[in-house]
Amino acid sequence: MTRVNELLKIRQLLQRRRREILTVSLGTHRELDALKEQEKDPEYEEGAQSELADYTLSSLVEAQRREIMLIDAALRRMDESVFGECVDCGIEIPLDRLEAMPFAIRCEEDATSHELETRGGRMATPSL
Numbered sequence: 001m002t003r004v005n006e007l008l009k010i011r012q013l014l015q016r017r018r019r020e021i022l023t024v025s026l027g028t029h030r031e032l033d034a035l036k037e038q039e040k041d042p043e044y045e046e047g048a049q050s051e052l053a054d055y056t057l058s059s060l061v062e063a064q065r066r067e068i069m070l071i072d073a074a075l076r077r078m079d080e081s082v083f084g085e086c087v088d089c090g091i092e093i094p095l096d097r098l099e100a101m102p103f104a105i106r107c108e109e110d111a112t113s114h115e116l117e118t119r120g121g122r123m124a125t126p127s128l
Helices: 003-040 047-079 095-100 108-118
Strands: none
Touching: 003 047, 003 095
16 A cells, blocks of 8 residues: 555544544533532532542543644644654654554654653653
8 A cells, every 4th residue: 555545544544533532522521511510419419529520521521632633733734745754854754653653743763852852861761
């Protein structure tokens, strides 16, 4: 399969994932709204459980929002014909990396260098 076909396949996966997140996000928002309505009930005494559920659902909503932003940025890069190019060195990011991490904006070497720099230089331990 050609690189162009592989990139089209990645685009379809990103679009599908975006739709899935938006569908799940609607349910999460409904659960948050229901939880907030439940808290207004004077007989609702499970404050700690309610706070934990609220925190968990809010964290999920934030994670979904961040992933949508990453997907939108990747789709924009595709539209601008720069998807799959390393932002640092300009070389093509290997397809296996893009398939595993469709939001990747750097080749593996530059991503490692960038991570080390942001974590404190060469003496820092890279994350897995």
